[in-house]
Amino acid sequence: MSSSIKKIGVFTSGGDSPGMNAAIRAVVRTCAYMEIDCLGIYRGYEGMIDGDFIPLNARSVNNIINKGGTFLKSARCPEFRTPEGRQKAFDQLQSAGVDALVVIGGDGSLSGAEIFHAEHNIPYIGIPGTIDNDIFGTRYTLGFDTALNTVVEAIDKIRDTASSHHRLFFVEVMGRDVGHIALNAGVGAGAEEILIPEEDLGLDRLLDSLKRSKARGKSSSIVVVAEGDRTTGKNVYELKEYVEQHLPVYDVRVCVLGHMQRGGAPTCFDRVLASRMGVKAVEALLEGKTGFMAGIRDNDIILTPVSEAIKGHTKIDKELIRVSDIMTI
Amino acid sequence: MSSSIKKIGVFTSGGDSPGMNAAIRAVVRTCAYMEIDCLGIYRGYEGMIDGDFIPLNARSVNNIINKGGTFLKSARCPEFRTPEGRQKAFDQLQSAGVDALVVIGGDGSLSGAEIFHAEHNIPYIGIPGTIDNDIFGTRYTLGFDTALNTVVEAIDKIRDTASSHHRLFFVEVMGRDVGHIALNAGVGAGAEEILIPEEDLGLDRLLDSLKRSKARGKSSSIVVVAEGDRTTGKNVYELKEYVEQHLPVYDVRVCVLGHMQRGGAPTCFDRVLASRMGVKAVEALLEGKTGFMAGIRDNDIILTPVSEAIKGHTKIDKELIRVSDIMTI
Amino acid sequence: MSSSIKKIGVFTSGGDSPGMNAAIRAVVRTCAYMEIDCLGIYRGYEGMIDGDFIPLNARSVNNIINKGGTFLKSARCPEFRTPEGRQKAFDQLQSAGVDALVVIGGDGSLSGAEIFHAEHNIPYIGIPGTIDNDIFGTRYTLGFDTALNTVVEAIDKIRDTASSHHRLFFVEVMGRDVGHIALNAGVGAGAEEILIPEEDLGLDRLLDSLKRSKARGKSSSIVVVAEGDRTTGKNVYELKEYVEQHLPVYDVRVCVLGHMQRGGAPTCFDRVLASRMGVKAVEALLEGKTGFMAGIRDNDIILTPVSEAIKGHTKIDKELIRVSDIMTI
Amino acid sequence: MSSSIKKIGVFTSGGDSPGMNAAIRAVVRTCAYMEIDCLGIYRGYEGMIDGDFIPLNARSVNNIINKGGTFLKSARCPEFRTPEGRQKAFDQLQSAGVDALVVIGGDGSLSGAEIFHAEHNIPYIGIPGTIDNDIFGTRYTLGFDTALNTVVEAIDKIRDTASSHHRLFFVEVMGRDVGHIALNAGVGAGAEEILIPEEDLGLDRLLDSLKRSKARGKSSSIVVVAEGDRTTGKNVYELKEYVEQHLPVYDVRVCVLGHMQRGGAPTCFDRVLASRMGVKAVEALLEGKTGFMAGIRDNDIILTPVSEAIKGHTKIDKELIRVSDIMTI
Structure with a gap:
């Protein structure tokens, strides 16, 4: 694949959810497989502003697929909501040679990335990491x-x-x-x-x-x-x-x-989903895509524009409400 | 709903799988909700031939949604492979006033029901209960x-x-x-x-x-x-x-x-899937359908003709093989 | 063993704890082994007053060793705190032919049995079932x-x-x-x-x-x-x-x-402890003992007078407090 | 405490068992608490011979109390069975300034330490880490x-x-x-x-x-x-x-x-036992003791000479065999 992307930064943001470590691992190993560099960013946007980075290779992510939480830590970051904060973050990424981002988090984290991209034109792909399953464009969010x-x-x-x-x-x-x-x-x-x-x-x-x-x-x-x-x-x-x-x-x-x-060790479903989404995110970046979120629909990993994903929630399932009513007879 | 069906027989057959109890519970409670009778058949086709039945009401299935195995037991039954065995089974159902069947099991069990229906014209709906996930017409079998x-x-x-x-x-x-x-x-x-x-x-x-x-x-x-x-x-x-x-x-x-x-307590996924399939199976029978298997596709419970379901396997996922290759770098 | 005891009543009382089912099972099966009858009493002292009984044999307690809660149910019973309530309870036991009791519960439940025995001279043995581990005379209470x-x-x-x-x-x-x-x-x-x-x-x-x-x-x-x-x-x-x-x-x-x-399935430790205590309780009754509680000390199942057991708590372990202090350096 | 011991080496040896990480953590933190150094030795006696060491402080053992296996790895080491191998190991320890050892393992590992001590006079305390519960001098081995x-x-x-x-x-x-x-x-x-x-x-x-x-x-x-x-x-x-x-x-x-x-996350019992044994091992060394194994008897952490511990097995519990017979009626 002849892409201009040479180094991908990966981070987790917002509330943590089981499977985030598995998703980081997948991003890191796909980078290794594609022979590009991968940089871990600690504490989400906060660590991005601080330049709190760590190079990650295939062995850095041994034995984390089954661990809850996120070893890159997460945080909420008010400073990133300001243009000045985002400028600092962008400068840090530039210094570190990061060409593109994979953001793992909920709708707030994805919105942040969308704004960041609009201002600084850095390509990114999102992975929906939240237990709430409230993001449009995927049947299952990671951790649900x-x-x-x-x-x-x-x-x-x-x-x-x-x-x-x-x-x-x-x-x-x-x-x-x-x-x-x-x-x-x-x-x-x-x-x-x-x-x-x-x-x-x-x-x-x-x-x-x-x-x-x-x-x-x-x-x-x-x-x-x-x-x-x-x-x-x-x-x-x-x-x-x-x-x-x-x-x-x-x-x-x-x-x-x-x-x-x-918390807790992710289920097999969340581990597999994380692995597939991680691969998809890196592949999409290398194909020149940006501003999409990886999601699952039936058994396919699909891409939805983040601008759509953050607009609406997945609707509650009326049929399941009916099943619930019948079951409680 | 004005259906001629007044009593549904439910049974598990072949290898057991987690979620079978939850599926039985769903069938029983949907019958109660629809105000028709439900008869449990022990030991699959073997118990059908022996007339080993038990009336089930909404309270009979309290506290089983989280139990592995099947409280109706299961068995493989060579006698049911003969026309004489199937005739005996049909006579027993007739005596007990059973109008229709819900069969929970793998492809062998579904094939048996298909032949039984062809010979004796008794309506049935299948629920794919097997850990192997090898049945066409559903993304997930119950227990997988x-x-x-x-x-x-x-x-x-x-x-x-x-x-x-x-x-x-x-x-x-x-x-x-x-x-x-x-x-x-x-x-x-x-x-x-x-x-x-x-x-x-x-x-x-x-x-x-x-x-x-x-x-x-x-x-x-x-x-x-x-x-x-x-x-x-x-x-x-x-x-x-x-x-x-x-x-x-x-x-x-x-x-x-x-x-x-x-074995083991079924996961939330299998419990919900079992509940939804159980409701669908009874509803399909009451709508006059027969010879279908309930399945899940994306998030919808669908019906596939059993004749198609037992013909082929769900194909292995080539993309997941690729993900596996990348992950093991 | 030549004992005058022909029928033992067993019940759970007070807050439930994991292992109570395993203890009931052990009492029931030891009775069967000793060829005496066993009567289950529902809802503790409340069910005793109401005569809410069920005969139990070795098969009645199949597949309950791994279940949390208590299938005989439990309750707190203000009426049993009155002499009139206890008289009613005793009359019910007399009618049912119960010669002796095994009570499974915390210190309140044991105190009740002690008073009951003082008034009506019915032999009993206690099994300390509570998650709190606050009963003197045993290193571990059942469920801790x-x-x-x-x-x-x-x-x-x-x-x-x-x-x-x-x-x-x-x-x-x-x-x-x-x-x-x-x-x-x-x-x-x-x-x-x-x-x-x-x-x-x-x-x-x-x-x-x-x-x-x-x-x-x-x-x-x-x-x-x-x-x-x-x-x-x-x-x-x-x-x-x-x-x-x-x-x-x-x-x-x-x-x-x-x-x-x-709640939850009891650990192996609690299942083994329950089994040993259940055997000990029945054996003690058949040896003519009364007013004792089964307990574990090192690896031995011992008997302590209930009058002593309910007086004091097991002391907190000072050495473990020290270990905790060291570990949190 | 005025002891001549300034640096303790800790290692795991033989088959691994759940709780070994918790025991290492306890040894490391007790050293920190006592203000002496702690050196981790990788791969048991094999790593000792190779000088495969790592300094450990209180933070090195964060978040391992709940992990199965042993992060210091384990191995069986034929070379250590020769006087030459043991000489090499002793030289490595001397170079690293190790004054005393805590060995975590089964009877083979403890025997090795006993011989090593006899030849080179290096103080050691053993912690019985094996799932088999086959070591005399403790009611429970770590991992059982x-x-x-x-x-x-x-x-x-x-x-x-x-x-x-x-x-x-x-x-x-x-x-x-x-x-x-x-x-x-x-x-x-x-x-x-x-x-x-x-x-x-x-x-x-x-x-x-x-x-x-x-x-x-x-x-x-x-x-x-x-x-x-x-x-x-x-x-x-x-x-x-x-x-x-x-x-x-x-x-x-x-x-x-x-x-x-x-494998698997250790139970609460094994984590507490490991913590207590780890504290005891370091304290015993600082008190000038050597050649003992920490064990638990009732609720006390005791010391038994390793020479006795490795001679015999804990006997099987005849009373428990009888309980088993009664339960299977």
């Missing part, structure tokens, strides 16, 4: 599958104690604006109800549903709540109080799963 | 995703000891005719080589690759081998001996993962 | 080892994201009065600080320690806090605010692990 | 608890498929000379029979037991076999053939768990 399994395993454990005591649990899972984790993990964990921002269940229907569940002889109940859900007008702690007042038959508990959802 | 994670977690453990001792491991995984598990889990586990029936690597190229790997300073090597692979003309034990003779620099070990690959 | 692993695995995941972002996490674990889970899991997870009720660290020393940790270049910090700890005068949320004010260099997060700590 | 859980989790998976198909599985686990893994994991996994070198069951009794098991309606059977067991005169593959001939009612399968038993 792992997070689902982490949540489902935690709820399996909670179910043990819930069904030993005839209890009702509100389990809050991540998802500030979207309910993908809640809906999928809720169905996977056999939750009795699932509260997501996209679907207005309402407090009354929740109470009705819990009453019916009890009447049908269910020994315990799990309600999965997306952290961003406000369709009931209440957070999980308020929901607990409300249900205890209005349905005193239940002994109610709350569990907020929190940041453990971001 | 769980098996991949089981394999990858086992190889992660083997990697610990391999890299502590500079060892080479041949790890045999399931896949009698196809290399899907080997290829995906091999990429996910960061295997140095992957031997699958679909891709003739040859012994010489394997040796060359191992030599280069050693030369590049890799501290250990994992070669994943599909059990059905004969492209080297050798099984894993013979490969060990051959490499020890021709590459004495390596301390070689063999690990055959075996039947643990069929 | 499993809970430690659940906590350590969760913190391993949190560490991934903590070290990707240079964050400080306060992780609250169970232990209302005692710090056994916090101390052991804290050492196991490599926590930077551990706050337990038994050891007054104080806020100032915590701040100092975090400052030093930062100065030594630690990229992230985990502070494990027993839920019952008030040595700092603050709960985890107040600690977060306090540290953010006084050590603004840290980006602080809170994670309350909650009830998932009570 | 983790290996038990790995085995039990694998058999749980095998049980899923065994009970779906009414199958009999022979599962071979590690233990060349001793049956500790087989006995404990067998009880933990609810195995129907357990074959260990220490207890001569004999083929006839095995057949009888399997017949009775079938007669009692067990739907599946797991027989756990220690790899070193020859009490039946047959290995697992021969056992399979024998049972298929003499008990054709069974569909028999074999599973050899192999090297995955040596």
Whole structure:
């Protein structure tokens, strides 16, 4: 491949997600395979501004495919939101001889790269790394599958104690604006109800549903709540109080799963996805492309313009909401 | 829905796979939701011939979504291969008032249902339950995703000891005719080589690759081998001996993962897939369909005629073979 | 063995813990082995008062050794605290022909049995089932080892994201009065600080320690806090605010692990312990003993009078506190 | 502490086991705490002879407490069995200024250290790192608890498929000379029979037991076999053939768990044990002790002369054999 690109910089940015290390490894090894240089940038845009770089070769990324987090670290960087910050970052990349970038992160990180490219004309390809699955242009974001399994395993454990005591649990899972984790993990964990921002269940229907569940002889109940859900007008702690007042038959508990959802060894799916996206990102750069995000559609790795990807969310799956309703009969 | 179907029989057949219980649960609960009866058939076609049935309601399938195996048991049944056996089975279903069937199993099980339907005109829908992912008409068979994670977690453990001792491991995984598990889990586990029936690597190229790997300073090597692979003309034990003779620099070990690959709590993916396929199967029957298999394509649950599904295998993914080659630089 | 005991009742009471099912199984099978009857009592003392019983034989407890929770359910029962409630319970046992009891639970449950025995002279043996490890007379309570692993695995995941972002996490674990889970899991997870009720660290020393940790270049910090700890005068949320004010260099997060700590498949240790304690409990009853609790000391299953066991807690291990201090250098 | 020891060398030797990294970390950090130097020796005695050393400080061992294997690598070293080899090793240590050693490994590794000390008078303390639990002087060797859980989790998976198909599985686990893994994991996994070198069951009794098991309606059977067991005169593959001939009612399968038993993240127990033993080893050296092995007895970390530790094995637990017999009724 006769490309003018001789050195690619790779970094992770924003919230971390399982599979980021696997994606870095794939970028690094594809560079090695294509016989171009690869430079790791620590702490995302912050490290770019500081020139906190490390040369990476195929052996630098041994034994990281199965590690959660990101060994290049991540950070949020207010300074990069200013033209001055971005100029500093560009100067650092110039000094280091970086011709192109692979950015691994969520929609904020991709937007940053898009602006950076508009100003400084440095080619880049994005890899959607976030557990939230909220990026348009890919069926799965990197880390989503792992997070689902982490949540489902935690709820399996909670179910043990819930069904030993005839209890009702509100389990809050991540998802500030979207309910993908809640809906999928809720169905996977056999939750009795699932509260997501996209679907207005309402407090009354929740109470009705819990009453019916009890009447049908269910020994315990799990309600999965997306952290961003406000369709009931209440957070999980308020929901607990409300249900205890209005349905005193239940002994109610709350569990907020929190940041453990971001960690852990990635699943096979996320490792393979990361590897394929990493290869695609480097290949696209070498083909002269820029401003695209790698994504998966059916079983194909595809490219979507970042400008489109950051505009919209993947829609919640109406059919899966229906499956959930049927399963909780 | 005005359908003539009043009672659906559900059973699992052939080798078991994680997610079968979740699929049974989905079939049972969809029947309850649609207000029709559901009858569980134990031990597949064998139990059908014996009339080994159990009525199932929504509560019968509490707390099984996360259990491996199949609580309806499974069996291979030579008698069902004879017209007399199938007649007995049909008579039993008639006595029990079963109008339609949902069969959960691999291609052998689906073929059986197809013949049964041709002879006795009983409607059926199939759900592809097998870890091998070798059925045409679905991107993922039920249990494949769980098996991949089981394999990858086992190889992660083997990697610990391999890299502590500079060892080479041949790890045999399931896949009698196809290399899907080997290829995906091999990429996910960061295997140095992957031997699958679909891709003739040859012994010489394997040796060359191992030599280069050693030369590049890799501290250990994992070669994943599909059990059905004969492209080297050798099984894993013979490969060990051959490499020890021709590459004495390596301390070689063999690990055959075996039947643990069929068990374990299903992943979130397999639980959701099972739930969606179960709903689809019952709905299809109530819509008057027969002879189809539920499958997933991108994110849609689709129906494929069983006659087509059992004809061919899902092809191995050439792009993933390429990704694997690049990753092992 | 010539004992007058012909039928043993077994039940679980109070908070559930992993290994309770394995203990029930062991009691049931030992009864079968000794050729005496075994009656399961649902929902602890509540089910005893209600006569909610089920005969159990060796096959009733197939495939439960690896299940969390308790299939006999558990409950707290205010009525049993009254002489009238206990009279009802005794009458139910008499009607059912129960000669002796095995109670599996924490110190409250054992105290109940002790009073019951004093009033009605029914022989009983206790098995210490609680994740808190707070019962005198046994090195390990049933479920403690499993809970430690659940906590350590969760913190391993949190560490991934903590070290990707240079964050400080306060992780609250169970232990209302005692710090056994916090101390052991804290050492196991490599926590930077551990706050337990038994050891007054104080806020100032915590701040100092975090400052030093930062100065030594630690990229992230985990502070494990027993839920019952008030040595700092603050709960985890107040600690977060306090540290953010006084050590603004840290980006602080809170994670309350909650009830998932009570569930999950028991570890091998807890399964073996449950099996041994179950055998011991039945054997002790058949030898005419009563009012003892089975416990483990070194590798021996021993008996301690319940009157002693419920008086005191196992002391926190000073040497392990020292190990923790050394490890966090 | 006024000791003449200024620099301690630490290494792992022989087969690796989970917890070795945690033990190295504990040795390194205790040295840092005591303000003495610590030198890592790669590849055990082999690296000692080669002078393959690395200085280690408190930060060198960040984030390894939860990693399987040993980052210092391990090896078996024939040259160290010769006086010349040991002389070379001693010279290397002298040049590097190493005053004392901590050796982490099995009985072969401890024997090597004992001879080395006799010849060259270099103080050492041993830490028993092996999954086999076959060293006298400690209730638990490092890695044993983790290996038990790995085995039990694998058999749980095998049980899923065994009970779906009414199958009999022979599962071979590690233990060349001793049956500790087989006995404990067998009880933990609810195995129907357990074959260990220490207890001569004999083929006839095995057949009888399997017949009775079938007669009692067990739907599946797991027989756990220690790899070193020859009490039946047959290995697992021969056992399979024998049972298929003499008990054709069974569909028999074999599973050899192999090297995955040596890997994986250590359990909380092994991490805490490693931390305590590491502290003890350094403290003992600084107190002028040599030739001891750290061990655990009840909850105390104790020292046993290596000369005694390597003489005998921990005896198999007769009471646990009896528990196993009762459980398989």
